[in-house]
Amino acid sequence: MxxxxxxxxxxxxxxxxxxxxxxxxxxxxxxxxxxxxxxxxxxxxxxxxxxxxxxxxxxxxxxxxxxxxIGYVPQHLSLESTLPLSVKRFMLLSGQPLSECVSALARTGVSHLLNASVHHLSGGEQQRLLLARALARKxxxxxxxxxxxxxxxxxxxxxxxxxxxxxxxxxxxxxxxxxxxxxxxxxxxxxxxxxxxxxxxxxxxxxxxxxxxxxxxxxxxxxxxxxxxxxxxxxxxxxxxxxxxxxxxxxxxxxxxxxxxx
Missing domain, CATH: 3.40.50.300 (P-loop containing nucleotide triphosphate hydrolases)
Incomplete structure (x- = not known):
């Protein structure tokens, strides 16, 4: 093996x-x-x-x-609801360059949410965001x-x-x-x-x-x-x-x- x-x-x-x-x-x-x-x-x-x-x-x-x-996609986002956090900032917390983050968001179909609050995403949008964060790591x-x-x-x-x-x-x-x-x-x-x-x-x-x-x-x-x-x-x-x-x-x-x- x-x-x-x-x-x-x-x-x-x-x-x-x-x-x-x-x-x-x-x-x-x-x-x-x-x-x-x-x-x-x-x-x-x-x-x-x-x-x-x-x-x-x-x-x-x-x-x-x-x-x-390894790229890990958890079941859901567990974030403090009072903490302001945009999709862009959330992606940058992965440590990947902005260009990689934007590319990954585009690949999972949610690049239009770059400046949106993570707290306002639907379940499907959250999962695509989490997948994008994992994808950015290649x-x-x-x-x-x-x-x-x-x-x-x-x-x-x-x-x-x-x-x-x-x-x-x-x-x-x-x-x-x-x-x-x-x-x-x-x-x-x-x-x-x-x-x-x-x-x-x-x-x-x-x-x-x-x-x-x-x-x-x-x-x-x-x-x-x-x-x-x-x-x-x-x-x-x-x-x-x-x-x-x-x-x-x-x-x-x-x-x-x-x-x-x-």
Whole structure:
């Protein structure tokens, strides 16, 4: 895995003796888009923090490419509401030159907001601003924590398409996390289902308009989204919680995979 941007080997992170991430292994290369899915408390954010180097591992190893540049996109802006802050000033706080900041804002479609207050941006505009800040670093690896948080369904489709375009333009790797077990981006190359350990992993299926799927999940799937179908010996509810054993053969959103419990 010498050409991997990040290679994780048997990573475990414990809090108070309890494993939050349990013996996880994965590798990510240039051009890869990997989405980590799973319920709240599954360890997704802890895993991302370990990749970023801000969460220490209890055991196992994380190997990063030499001089790796990471662009991080958090879920949302957490700023003091009484602090005056323009988009321009926010971008300059990244330490990048103004020309790079303006170019990144233009690439994410929000350069017209250069002098706007960050407090007055919509959810979609905030996410594009955060993406621009990460993009200004010309990253080898983009790390996104639920990038569609607070964005409407049409905005989500456009945002995921933009992420794929940026992957192609920068020849970078992308790893992002999502709370939704069943809806993942068509742009994703690989899906990892995490619930402390890796439940399963694989390529997302093509988009499904199966009436049984729509009946089960309550809404059609946007054209830019795909359903990840697989089967394993337990099923999840809509929130990703394990609800019982299943048998192979269902085509309504259960999942087919191998388990990686070691």
């Amino acid at each position: 010498s050409d991997a941007l990040v290679a994780i080997d048997n990573l475990t992170v414990q809090f108070d003796g309890r494993p939050v991430v349990d013996r996880v292994s994965l590798s990510l290369h240039r051009g890869d888009i990997i989405t980590i899915i799973g319920p709240n408390g599954a360890g997704k954010t802890t895993l991302i923090k370990a990749i970023l180097g801000i969460q220490a591992a209890t055991s196992g190893r994380i190997m990063r490419a030499r001089d790796l540049v 990253p080898d690896l983009l790390v996104l924590d639920e990038p569609a948080q607070g964005v409407d369904i049409n905005g989500q489709a456009a945002l995921y398409d933009l992420i794929r375009q940026l992957r192609d333009e920068l020849n970078c790797g992308v790893i992002m996390i999502s709370h939704d077990l069943h809806l993942v981006m068509a742009a994703t190359d690989k899906v990892i289902c995490l619930n402390q350990h890796v439940c399963c992993s694989g390529h997302p299926a093509d988009i499904s308009h199966d009436p049984a799927f729509i009946e089960t999940f309550g809404r059609p799937v946007a054209e830019s989204l795909a359903v990840y179908h697989h089967h394993h010996n337990h099923s999840h509810d809509l929130h990703g919680n394990v609800v019982g054993s299943v048998h192979s053969g269902s085509a309504t959103g259960h999942e087919e995979c191998h388990h990686d419990h070691h």
